[in-house]
Amino acid sequence: MNYKPIVYSCSGCSSAAQMANYLAIQLDRSGYAEMSCIVGVGGNVKKLVHTAKSGxxxxxxxxxxxxCSRACLQNHNLSPDLYIQLTEYGVRKKQGVDYDPLEADQILEQLQTQLTESSLINEQSKNTFTFQNN
Structure with a gap:
């Protein structure tokens, strides 16, 4: 059984949206969470909705x-156990430019610390971490 939390992210066209996607990918690749597809949840793809409702x-x-990612979950009566809105971290939404990779990595470090210290990660999932320095 997989004990890792599932991470969903916005992946829209703005710099903030792409940073959200980057952060989710990094949480997945470093073993903190398992990324799944929010578009599939929003599009009512049965397998992906089942994953979201797995408990x-x-x-x-x-x-x-x-x-948008929170709204897709709410459409299935689901609420995230941890919700991150990057504007609350000071990230500015810009069109036609890339996000700042240094800013993204600083936020990633904060999220990893928050997850390590939270109840979102239980002992079984802690044993599956593959910590990486980015």
Whole structure:
């Protein structure tokens, strides 16, 4: 059984949205969470909705106050156990430019610390970490 929380992210066209996607990918690759597809949840893809409703802890990362990933979960009566909106971390939403990779890595470090210290990660999932320095 997989004990890792599931992470979903916005992946829209703004710099903040792409940072949200980057953060979710990094949480997946470093073993803190397992990334799944929020578009599949929003599009009612049966297998992906089943994964979201599996009882595992849920993390949602949105780039801006539109909160698209959280809205997709709420459409299935699901609420993330941890919700991150990057504007609350001072991230500015910009069109036509990339996000700042240094800013993204600073936020990633904060999220990893928050997850390590939280109840979202239980002993079974802690044993599956493959910590990486980014």
């Amino acid at each position: 595992r802890k849920l993390i949602a990362i949105d780039g801006c106050p539109l909160a």
